[in-house]
Amino acid sequence: MSKYGEKPWLRHYSSFVPGELPAPEGTLLDQLLTRAKATPDAPAFHYFDVTVSYHQLDEWSTRLAAKFAQWGVGRGDRVAIYTQNNPAFLIGQYAAWKRGAIVVPLNPMFKEKELEYHLNDSGAKVMVALESLYETCAKSVVPVTCVQNVVVTHETDFLTEGHVAAIPMFREIVRAKQGDADDLMEVLVSMSADDSVCVANRPDDIAFLVYTSGTTGNPKGAMNLHRNVLFNATVYQTWMQMGEMDRILGLAPLFHITGLVGHVALSMQAGAPLVLFHRFDPQEVFRLIQMWQPTMTVASITAFIALMNHPASRTANLQSLTKCYSGGAPIPPSLTEQFEERFGVYIHNIYGLTESNSPTHAVPLYQRAPVDPQSGALSIGLPVPNCEARIVEVENPQREVPAGMAGEYAVRGPMIFAGYWNKPEATEKAFHEGYFLTGDVAVMDEGGWFYIVDRKKDMIIASGFKVWPREVEDMLYQHPAVKEAAVIGVPDAYRGETVKAFIAVKDEYVDHVEPEEIIQFCKKRMAAYKYPRQVVILPELPKTATGKFLRRELRAH
Template identity: 50%
Template sequence: MSYDEKPWLARYDRGQPEGITPEFDDALSMVRATVARAGDRAAIRYFGRTVTFTELDRLSDAFAAGLAAEGFSSGERVAIFTQNVPQFVIAQIGTWKAGGIAVSINPMNKARELTGLLADSGATVLVCLQSLWRDVAAGVVPGSSVRTVLTTSELDLCGDPGASVFAGVERLDCAGTDDLLAFLERHDGSAPPPVTPRPDDIAFLTYTSGTTGPPKGAMTTHRNVVFNAQTYRDWVGIGDDDVVLGVAPLFHITGLVGHIAITLLTGAPLVLMYRLDPALTLDTVEAEGATFTVGSITVFIALMNAPGADTAKLATLTKVYSGGAPIPPSSVQAFRDAFGHYIHNIYGLTETTSPSHGVPFHAEAPVDPESGALSVGVPVYDTVVRIVDEHGDDVPVGEIGELVTAGPQVVAGYWNKPDETAAALPGGVLHTGDVGYMDADGWFYIVDRKKDQINAGGYKIWPREVEDVLYEHPAVREAAVVGVPDEYRGETVKAFVSLRADATTTPEEIIAFARQRMAAYKYPRRLEILDEIPKTVSGKVLRRELRGGTPA
């Protein structure tokens, strides 16, 4: 069987075509269509404050008109350096209306990282939380390409500034910047010059997490955005009667597409919570009637371990997807035991504009009987994924190789990095760096990243398989495995775990647990218990910190 055959279509009939016809050429046309048909509906809900689509349209018009008045030109970049607040969405749409490219920046970044991203993107406008201006950006912007700084508070556009998540937050005076709300008020009612992006124009620069080197700006086009917005809608069955829960960071490709773009396409409101707080998230789902979300498995593990977690809290959240980090089968079962809902796997990269694979909504992912890995699903619409060896040749079904992806969601390349683009995207086909295999029924499994394979005395070990076994231990909340130097074996397996609340155990006991369940060369010889496993904000384990012995 070849990799472009799709045997799952008959077996898991979703009543949907194999491909989809794009309804829009660009993300801005998608926005305008939703405003026209659903203007009075809620676009964003933020602690009791509702922003309708009409209001969002007006505010983003003012943003674009203000940029034009400042001399902003088509193709310039606007860096957005905030948490999950409504201002992020306003700035993003306003940037498109001004003919610009939005650059989303991780709010956890420090001065060194921000300096690099502003220099790489050449951003001329920075939209920044007041606290991030004070703590990070004020010392970086002088000398950069940025000429306009708009600061805002997480308390702006908020209906309940006394919410617990805002403890210690206060409005700040940011000298030398323009207040975003004042900027919008000055230009309220002004219409920016008309803009209609072309399908292959860049909508975002979405920076990779930098876990394998300096971050690269993936050039996400308008075509990419509208295609995968439709993919989420049709794959999951999301309509304007749904409520989208924004648990993923908006700067991340999952938040950009699986939260913002799906709202802008369907007219379903997006519920934002500033930053993730598990107890607050449980209460918000119950209060807002949230029905759909997509986030890393660490989010769902946190919800299971939050105070007050019970079935009633998440009763409405029936459409649950997880991506961005490997999902242990035991965590899927534990979540269903706790809340009654199945977590559907979804898989993609920054370079695939979120999903390239997913578990059909009415199906459940199989678990490989040999490795214990949970399938990441099947390729989504119009997407062909091959498994290849080191020479680029297809390997037989069931054998391990690198995933190579072609489809309308694959990005145009990396910003100002032609060599890296040629290496990772030859001919526009993405060599993912992820290692996995496809079974005879067309289900795909991710084993690990190429670089994470451990070689212990000639035996090849994938951290993912060891981690899945560790997650079966009743005391383990999270687990991460790396290879560390060993005088005898060259490299050996070391595990790091965090424990569930009130759980007690020892490293020796967990090692013994794993030893009983794994081949002798696979189980961890060393194990360390941490309060938290170091991760990126999107949920990916920072293995290089663990290898270096400096977990944060």
């Protein structure tokens, strides 16, 4: 048996986590129906200061499902959701599932061209959209897509006038009624909550069509099945000991796989209410933490950086967040140390992909991730229950590499998606002998801890030596002025490629640090072929909505 087959990571598991989890029965929709019947008045989620119960969520989603039924939405049809972290997202999701439809979550940062691509590629028949996004973007795009009907919602829906007046981000909000779209609040009043419009979901039905971030090439729609989603919601629940006494802080965007599974699905599976607040705003996050005392969150490291660098952080109390996790991008050890020093909260690492329905690896609750002594990388954790993980040669996935050697991370298990929407060739290329090839270069140590080295496509070859951007970025974060850092390779007449770094600096260092200082800082601490020869200081680095740096935009800079 290979080292990976022996699963050395199991000995590091928390005592309450088994090596294998039984396949959960039913779907998340079944969970909603069960909770709405057993504990109808219990909170399903909080939106700012307002609480919505399971009964209300069930009733409202049935009313919207009735409207979908009028529009001919049925099993297998696609319903796009183009909102921020608003109640309409949850209502629209469960309404779509009550008609047997597939939910297509869309990034609210999409502009016309991006929105058109996703709507046409998915073939969405109906869209639930934020009113402002419909007015500024979707309205002009819908006529050239398959979308036949639109429901619009406003960020202040479900809030009282008093609540709206007290929330700074809403003080200059103006409503603009859309005559060619149905208003969600009117639908919830006019339609009846008739359960006869609801159909059952099957575990092998597609729950979500979640598009990859498209950092290279066109985004692909990952077909995430109901059983995939429910299994990893159970993983979260078990790994983090989540229950009805917990509350989840909705830091991650709901359209992203982290938000879909680590927030929405986990909340319903564990019975832990979700705290939502339209969009990320550090001041509002601090206020709602004080109000609702959430115990768990998972988000990109850039969200935690923003909280740490906000002026209000010096008096903010985050002690309730005892189950704090971050994923989506590598985490420099120096940042976890700074965050813990500021708030007294340790950020556990977690790793997953769109195609794996969030986690395949996580650091056990209340344990600390080890640091790879060779690369300085913080471990992404251990493979979660039922996850078969191995490291294979980048050029030959048939061959495993031994512990301590870098290769491509490959994974299989009940969390892995069914394939890419209408892209059989891409699906076939993504798998080898049942293992999904992640494209991430990783290392497993003798103890079974995994470390992400980098994306294999981002590797830099300088003077014949391999340079991984993450290692250089970790060094950059050690400079006290650096707030954000991303590294790319650029052509070099002498070395073939050389390292170019882009940084954003903390407010107090603006106009007080020069690129040469950063170069010299790295030069003194890194091998000659690794340190950046070029450093560009930007006000802010371009990122996806989930905090991943857009290297393609940096390459065009």
